[in-house]
Amino acid sequence: xxxxxxxxxxxxxxxxxxxxxxxxxxxxxxxxxxxxxxxxxxxxxxxxxxxxxxxxxxxxxxxxxxxxxxxxxxxxxxxxxxxxxxxxxxxxxxxxxxxxxxxxxxxxxxxxxxxxxxxxxxxxxxxxxxxxxxxxxxxxxxxxxxxxxxxxxxxxxxxxxxxxxxxxxxxxxxxxxxxxxxxxxxxxxxxxxxxxxxxxxxxxxxxxxxxxxxxxxxxxxxxxxxxxxxxxxxxxxxxxxxxxxxxxxxxxxxxxxxxxxxxxxxxxxxxxxxxxxxxxxxxxxxxxxxxxxxxxxxxxxxxxxxxxxxxxxxxxxxxxxxxxxxxxxxxxxxxxxxxxxxxxxxxxxxxxxxxxxxxxxxxxxxxxxxxxxxxxxxxxxxxxxxxxxxxxxxxxxxxxxxxxxxxxxxxxxxxxxxxxxxxxxxxxxxxxxxxxxxxxxxxxxxxxxxxxxxxxxxxxxxxxxxxxxxxxxxxxxxxxxxxxxxxxxxxxxxx
Amino acid sequence: xxxxxxxxxxxxxxxxxxxxxxxxxxxxxxxxxxxxxxxxxxxxxxxxxxxxxxxxxxxxxxxxxxxxxxxxxxxxxxxxxxxxxxxxxxxxxxxxxxxxxxxxxxxxxxxxxxxxxxxxxxxxxxxxxxxxxxxxxxxxxxxxxxxxxxxxxxxxxxxxxxxxxxxxxxxxxxxxxxxxxxxxxxxxxxxxxxxxxxxxxxxxxxxxxxxxxxxxxxxxxxxxxxxxxxxxxxxxxxxxxxxxxxxxxxxxxxxxxxxxxxxxxxxxxxxxxxxxxxxxxxxxxxxxxxxxxxxxxxxxxxxxxxxxxxxxxxxxxxxxxxxxxxxxxxxxxxxxxxxxxxxxxxxxxxxxxxxxxxxxxxxxxxxxx
Numbered sequence: 001x002x003x004x005x006x007x008x009x010x011x012x013x014x015x016x017x018x019x020x021x022x023x024x025x026x027x028x029x030x031x032x033x034x035x036x037x038x039x040x041x042x043x044x045x046x047x048x049x050x051x052x053x054x055x056x057x058x059x060x061x062x063x064x065x066x067x068x069x070x071x072x073x074x075x076x077x078x079x080x081x082x083x084x085x086x087x088x089x090x091x092x093x094x095x096x097x098x099x100x101x102x103x104x105x106x107x108x109x110x111x112x113x114x115x116x117x118x119x120x121x122x123x124x125x126x127x128x129x130x131x132x133x134x135x136x137x138x139x140x141x142x143x144x145x146x147x148x149x150x151x152x153x154x155x156x157x158x159x160x161x162x163x164x165x166x167x168x169x170x171x172x173x174x175x176x177x178x179x180x181x182x183x184x185x186x187x188x189x190x191x192x193x194x195x196x197x198x199x200x201x202x203x204x205x206x207x208x209x210x211x212x213x214x215x216x217x218x219x220x221x222x223x224x225x226x227x228x229x230x231x232x233x234x235x236x237x238x239x240x241x242x243x244x245x246x247x248x249x250x251x252x253x254x255x256x257x258x259x260x261x262x263x264x265x266x267x268x269x270x271x272x273x274x275x276x277x278x279x280x281x282x283x284x285x286x287x288x289x290x291x292x293x294x295x296x297x298x299x300x301x302x303x304x305x306x307x308x309x310x311x312x313x314x315x316x317x318x319x320x321x322x323x324x325x326x327x328x329x330x331x332x333x334x335x336x337x338x339x340x341x342x343x344x345x346x347x348x349x350x351x352x353x354x355x356x357x358x359x360x361x362x363x364x365x366x367x368x369x370x371x372x373x374x375x376x377x378x379x380x381x382x383x384x385x386x387x388x389x390x391x392x393x394x395x396x397x398x399x400x401x402x403x404x405x406x407x408x409x410x411x412x413x414x415x416x417x418x419x420x421x422x423x424x425x426x427x428x429x430x431x432x433x434x435x436x437x438x439x440x441x442x443x444x445x446x447x448x449x450x451x452x453x454x455x456x457x458x459x460x461x462x463x464x465x466x467x468x469x470x471x472x473x474x475x476x477x478x479x480x481x482x483x484x485x486x487x488x489x490x491x492x493x494x495x
Numbered sequence: 496x497x498x499x500x501x502x503x504x505x506x507x508x509x510x511x512x513x514x515x516x517x518x519x520x521x522x523x524x525x526x527x528x529x530x531x532x533x534x535x536x537x538x539x540x541x542x543x544x545x546x547x548x549x550x551x552x553x554x555x556x557x558x559x560x561x562x563x564x565x566x567x568x569x570x571x572x573x574x575x576x577x578x579x580x581x582x583x584x585x586x587x588x589x590x591x592x593x594x595x596x597x598x599x600x601x602x603x604x605x606x607x608x609x610x611x612x613x614x615x616x617x618x619x620x621x622x623x624x625x626x627x628x629x630x631x632x633x634x635x636x637x638x639x640x641x642x643x644x645x646x647x648x649x650x651x652x653x654x655x656x657x658x659x660x661x662x663x664x665x666x667x668x669x670x671x672x673x674x675x676x677x678x679x680x681x682x683x684x685x686x687x688x689x690x691x692x693x694x695x696x697x698x699x700x701x702x703x704x705x706x707x708x709x710x711x712x713x714x715x716x717x718x719x720x721x722x723x724x725x726x727x728x729x730x731x732x733x734x735x736x737x738x739x740x741x742x743x744x745x746x747x748x749x750x751x752x753x754x755x756x757x758x759x760x761x762x763x764x765x766x767x768x769x770x771x772x773x774x775x776x777x778x779x780x781x782x783x784x785x786x787x788x789x790x791x792x793x794x795x796x797x798x799x800x801x802x803x804x805x806x807x808x809x810x811x812x813x814x815x816x817x818x819x820x821x822x823x824x825x826x827x828x829x830x831x832x833x834x835x836x837x838x839x840x841x842x843x844x845x846x847x848x849x850x851x852x853x854x855x856x857x858x859x860x861x862x863x864x
Contacts, residue, residue, distance in 0.1 A: 040500040052499065057507030058544065060500050061594065148506070156546045306561045315561070390570055391557040400569045402557065413559050423549050447551045456547030471549075 003030050007088070011101055017286045018105040022361065023278065025108035026122070027083035030101065034090045038074050039063040041087060045261075046079045047128045051135035051253070052144070053151050075303075076100040080111040080264065082122035095288075095295045102282040106275030109364075114270070116263045116368045119166040124260055131253045138246045150247055153460040154254040159422045160233035161255060163262050185214050229426035229441060233461075234258075236427045241464050251464075265420040266368045273317015274364050276303070280318070311413075316385075320372070323381050324363060325356035369417045377413070379406040415445075423449060428472065438465045442473035449473055458484040511594050512604060514541050519608045523715060523856070524849040536595040602722030605715060609856060612863030614723040614778075614811075629679045636676025645675035689724040689778040691717065692767065694760040696785035698735040699752035705818040708846055709784045710747050712816065715856050716782065724778065730767060734760035736790070740767070754790045757783070757827065761801040768809055779810040782859070787817040787825025795827060799834045807840045814859045815843045 003011060011030060018025070033041065043060040044050045066072050075096060078086040086104040088097055111117050121127050139147045187210035190201055221227055230236050234255045238248050264271065283296055304315045327333050331351030340346050363372065382404070389412045391402040402408075424443040432439035438461070442449060454471070461484070462469045468485040472494055481494040515522070522539070560570060596604075605611065632645055650669035654660035660667070695701070695709055721727050731746035732738055738759040741749065764781055772779055789795050806813050817828040828843050835841045844858040845851070 043500060043503075049499070052503055052506075054503055054507040054510055055546065056500060057503035057505070060504050061507060065593070065595075144506075152546060156548055159548050159550075311559050311561060385561055386563060387559055387561050388564065388566075389557060389559050393569075396569065398569050399557065401560075401564050401566050403566055409559055412557065416558060421551070423551060425549055442549070450550050450552040453547045453550055457549050460547065 003032055003088075007032065007097060010094075010098060014098065014101045014105065014282065014287060017282050018102070018109070018278070021278070021282070023105055023109040025084060025105060025112050026081075028086060028104065028108050029083050030086050030088055030104075032088050032090050035067060035073075036064075038077070038087060038089050039067060042074050042077055046077050046085075046087075047125060049125075049129040049132045051132045051151070052139065053148060053155075055155065076104060078104045078107045079125065080117060080120060080122075081125050082112075084108040084111065085125065093295065095292045096299060098287050098292075099279050099283055099296060099299060102279035102287060103275045105282075106278035107271060109278075110267070110271050110274045113365055114263070114267060114368075115366055116167075116266055120260055120263055127260075128257070131257065134249060134253065138250065142246065147250070150250055151254070153463055154234075154251050156457050156460045157234055157237070157464075158254050158258040159420075160231075160425050161235075161258055161262075162231035163266070163419060165232060166259060166262070185211065185218060187211055187214065225430045226427060229428050231424065231426050233425060233427050233440065236430070237461075237464050240430060242466050243464060262420070263368075266370075269313040269317040269320075269369045269417075270364065270367060270372050271317070272314045273319075273321050276314045276318040277321045277360075319385055320376055320381070321360050321363075323378075324376055325360050327356070328359035329354055329356035331355075370414060373410065373413055373417065377410050382406050382409050423447075425471070432470060436467045438467065438469040440469065440471040442471055444474040448475050451475075454482060455484070455489045458482055458489065459486075462486050508594075510544065511541055511596075512600070514544065515539055515594075515596065515601075516604050516608050519604060520853050523711065523853050535599075536597050537601055538593045538595045541594050598718055599722050602718045605719055605856075606722075609853065609861070611719065611857070611860050614720075614860075614863055626682045627679045628682055629677050631678040631680070632675050633678040634672075634675060636678065640677045642675045642677055646673055649673040649675060687724050687778060688726040688728075688776060689720060689780060690728045690730065690768075690772050691720060692730045692732065692764050692779070692781045693746065694732045694734065694738075694764060694781065694783040695746065696735070696755055696757070696760075696783075697733045697749050697751040698755040698786075698788070700755075700786050700788055700820045700822050701818070702821060705786060705820055706747060708818050708849060708852060709816075711849070712784070712846070712852050712856060713782065715852075716859065719856075719860055720780065732760050732763055732767075734763075738763040755785070755788055756794050757785060757789050758794050758797040758801060761798055761806060765801060765805040765809075768806075774809045780812065780814070781806055781810055782814045782816065784816045784818055785825070785827060786820035786822070787827035788820075788822065789825065789827045789830075795830050798827075799830070802831075802835075802841065807838075810840070812839075812859075812862065813841050815841070816855055816859070817843070817845050819845070819847045 007030070015028070039060055041048060042063060043056045050056060063074070067074075073089070075089060075092065076086060078084060084104075084107075086100075086108075088100055092100070135147065135151075187207055226236065234251060237243075238251050238255070243251070280300060283300075284293075288296055304312065304318065306312050306315055329352075330349060331337070331353040332346075332349050337346070337349060340349070363376070367375065383406075387409050388404045389402045389408050390399045392398075393400050424445075426441045426443065427438070428441040429439040431437070440461070454473075458469060458471060463486070466486075468483060470481055470483045472479065472481055474480060479494040481492050483490045483492070562570075564570070606613075632642060646669050647667055650667050650673040651660065653670075653673060654667060693713055695706075697706075717729065729743070731741050731743055733741055733746055733749055733751070734756070735751045735753040736756045736759065740763065760783065768774070768779060768781075789798070802813060815828065815831060817825065828845060831841065831843050839862070842859055842862065844855040846855045
């Protein structure tokens with residue numbers, strides 16, 4: 001449903017403020033929906049048409065239930081698309097609608113201007129609808145059960161993609177020229193300034209030895225398949241697994257949609273922080289009238305609330321943006337500030353630079369969550385925000401506060417955000433043991449894979465690959481090999 | 496138009512149903528559903544319906560939080576805010592999913608899994624219930640049932656036919672003859688009523704675990720019979736050496752001690768039936784649970800006589816479940832087997848532990864009586 005006139009007026013007003021502040025966004029279309037429709041659209045991840053799958057029904061059940069128990073309510077929903085679509089919940093108070101609109105303009109700006117969103121398809125609503133009709137066609141041809149079961153398998157692999165690949169622009173195809181290989185065979189040389197030293201720095205025997213090593217390595221490599229470990233497992237399966245055409249297409253659909261959602265996962269803290277920064281700025285400086293301020297404060301506080309043990313991306317993002325703005329307004333950065341030993345001076349440090357606004361616009365353009373926190377999380381900020389890390393205590397069978405040390409907080413946060421908190425999994429060998437078996441490799445960085453989930457997932461990989469599959473991982477620091485041959489799962493030490 | 500989400504939702508419900516069916520035996524023997532019973536629905540926790548993915552083990556990870564506290568302070572693990580609608584689709588919640596299943600459907604699942612036959616109600620044709628249904632129109636009747644539209648249609652027809660209708664001044668005045676009234680038909684529907692009489696031994700030897708077994712079993716019996724009969728009543732009798740009728744709450748929570756005279760319960764049960772449930776109107780189901788340690792041989796004989804003369808002739812089926820207590824299983828079930836052999840009307844079943852509940856439900860309800 002399109003907006004009633006009074007909301008259209010508000011939208012025009014808020015859009016005006018947003019432009020005034022320098023936000024840059026695609027056309028934004030608001031729809032007013034009732035809670036049922038809202039739950040429905042939210043179950044589909046914001047898109048009006050998706051391919052049929054029971055998981056959307058499950059999401060719907062969960063949302064409807066928690067809505068009817070009053071546990072949560074979706075205020076707004078916005079889609080990265082050109083034009084941007086956003087949904088408003090019918091029956092929300094006027095203050096809420098204003099706040100949501102201001103928030104949405106923040107998101108829309110972020111979608112358009114953040115570089116990590118640049119490779120996403122801006123016509124994704126249409127694309128999703130196309131996917132839906134393709135899947136429906138396969139359903140007509142092959143039957144719901146068969147297609148849905150295959151979709152289950154695809155979805156269980158959807159996180160096995162290379163999240164950075166959309167950002168890599170290759171000027172030329174690698175491994176194409178023979179010449180490349182030839183230069184790779186020549187050993188690297190150290191710099192020897194004096195000619196006469198060269199034969200001491202690079203003795204002939206050592207060079208020969210190195211050449212031999214490189215040669216065998218290259219020979220080994222060229223026999224290997226894939227040549228380098230491949231992180232886009234789904235693509236590898238699409239291209240090399242013995243599956244039918246329609247299955248390839250379904251796998252492709254799932255992969256494409258997974259890639260579409262990647263930037264949103266990569267920038268959750270920033271995106272929400274940015275939108276919250278703008279709704280709070282616009283509301284308090286321009287939009288609100290006196291009678292609305294208390295309601296706004298109440299609802300704003302509710303969105304920013306922190307649960308114990310949970311980190312609210314809205315809160316963290318908002319505070320960080322404010323902190324950056326403040327630091328660049330007052331010049332609290334750079335060598336001079338960092339090296340200042342006088343705490344008193346540091347406390348009152350103010351160079352009246354006034355570069356804050358400009359700086360946060362830059363930040364929202366170039367950063368994602370990982371680089372954002374890496375660059376702008378400071379010990380003062382952690383201390384002021386009372387951040388801590390927690391760990392699981394086996395004895396107590398519960399989580400407890402572990403430390404308030406800056407470096408451990410930062411490390412933990414970055415660790416959780418890297419690769420969107422997903423394990424790194426590569427295809428290492430597509431012809432393992434020369435038996436056409438598939439070897440995956442989990443690049444271990446201290447956290448074990450969940451064995452129950454791993455077993456089920458491996459079974460799904462097997463049903464696509466059709467030959468036994470293995471994953472090389474570590475459990476409690478010891479290398480293990482999980483295998484599934486279609487019949488049963490096996491775990492053994494890996495030599 | 497059926498919305499797509501409804502189709503997806505229906506398929507999800509089907510999957511859930513399958514899950515419940517697969518896990519039914521576990522649900523039954525653990526009795527975890529009973530605390531979750533609402534008026535017409537049971538909410539069932541369904542595990543691991545999530546799509547499996549390679550992911551990190553949950554407990555290993557820990558994380559970053561915000562708030563007061565010192566190192567070592569425990570923190571409540573709140574739900575990691577999963578998909579609150581902003582960017583739905585990139586995070587998956589790790590909840591145990593609670594699904595509401597109507598009791599009817601649960602009974603159906605139970606029926607399918609245990610292959611229970613549908614019950615053929617006894618004497619259904621005798622019992623009639625009257626139902627009125629408005630289904631016609633007639634020219635006479637009380638004013639309260641006057642059919643406005645039909646009346647005016649009649650009047651318009653008459654006026655047009657008699658040429659008194661003026662389209663310029665569309666005035667329609669019904670007369671007495673134009674009036675039409677709604678009329679009704681009375682339909683008789685055969686209806687099957689049923690009463691379940693639960694009897695339980697609460698003598699000292701029946702411990703909490705035994706009672707838990709009775710509780711679980713009676714929940715499922717209730718669910719099944721309720722799906723088979725429209726009007727159903729439950730009555731509860733507890734006994735040690737004497738019997739008395741109690742409400743449901745008391746039935747499951749009383750702890751008595753003392754001896755066991757089973758005949759006392761049978762006597763009371765038969766009295767209730769005589770007084771309130773004439774056998775040509777009711778399907779009667781006495782269920783008795785005990786550890787089978789009857790006080791004396793004489794009393795057992797009295798029980799047999801009561802069963803033969805009074806309970807069995809009136810009931811669809813009489814069921815006796817013997818729960819094994821810490822003191823071992825009693826003699827009573829053997830006595831019953833001895834006296835009744837394989838009589839259709841008396842079903843005995845031994846329930847050794849919680850895992851045996853499923854089989855015992857099948858024993859009781861598997862005959863389709």
